[in-house]
Amino acid sequence: MKLVLKITVFVMIITLRTTIYRGIIVLKNTKNGGLIMSKKINVVIWNENFHEQTKPEIAAVYPKGIHGAIAEKLSELGEYNIKTATLDQPCHGLTDEVLDNCDVLIWWGHAKHGDVSDEIAEKVKNRVLDGMGFIALHSAHLCKPFVKLMGTVCRSKWRENDEKERIWVIEPSHPIAEGLPEYIELEQEETYGERFEIPTPDDLVFISWFSGGEVFRSGVCYKRGLGKVFYFRPGHESYPTYYRDDIALIIRNAVEWASPRNFTRPTLGHFEAIEKVKDKFEGMSDADRKHENLGK
Ligand code: ZN
Secondary structure (H helix, E strand, O other), rough: HHHHHHHHHHHHHHHHHHHHHHHOOOOOOOOOOOOOOOOOOEEEEEEEEOOOHHHHHHHHHOOOHHHHHHHHHHHHEEEEEEEEEOOOHHHOOOOOHHHHHEEEEEEEEOOOOHHHHHHHHHHHHHHHOOOOOOOOEEEHHHHHHHHHHHHOOOOOEEEEEEEEEEEEEEEOHHHHHHOOOOEEEEEEEEEOOOOOOOOOOOOOEEEEEEOOOOOOEEEEEEEEOOEEEEEEEOOOOOOHHOOHHHHHHHHHHHHHHHHHOOOOOOOOOOOOOOOOOOOOOOOOHHHHHHHHHHHH
């Protein structure tokens, strides 16, 4: 009870601080001529929304879908522009317009990974390389965009047996762990076990222990191109995990961490020297110069 109270107070402080912080940034940019930064992070929560439609016992846990539950909890923790998208919508709800305006895409999938079009998965991957944040939840470790981004098969062991999961925070100073105690416990969850076939993470934030004896790298971070990727393990569809304040706090922290910053895009391809240097192709036309360069 004491722990729950601590987390609740922390969430209130964080929410207030984020609101003030964003306010300052917007003011500063307006003063400088209205530079680019949007006030709110644009979040899209994608869900295959299959179990909720086909199994009454899952619909009873998530009557508004897993996407609906995550959207509700996230909106309690900050001011975000939140959209949801599901598999059965045209383009799976991920049109070019939706993706182009998305800062962070949260993905939940399990039984229908194969039904996601390769074209959409490729677009999601390319948006991440271009700076969009991507958060893969639970069985989304096998979704097409995540597997493409990892470059490995991403399989693991699993068992559904109502066992306890203890999630250890092993990088307490990481932004995604902000406000968490040393560990949190989920009384009943699906069990995952190593080996988890992912590349060695840039940051390993959480490790889970299960009462059946397994361990699992349950919170891992990657940079891919200009984008950031976070995988977070809990959230099997038959457990009410996404209604928990501590789980919502982790997802919110991940959204803040993965959201693109106001960075200058790097120059790519052929470019002129910054310093004054001798021009190897002096006197040559632009077309010939290009030909010389490409000929190498
Ligand atoms: Zn599961």
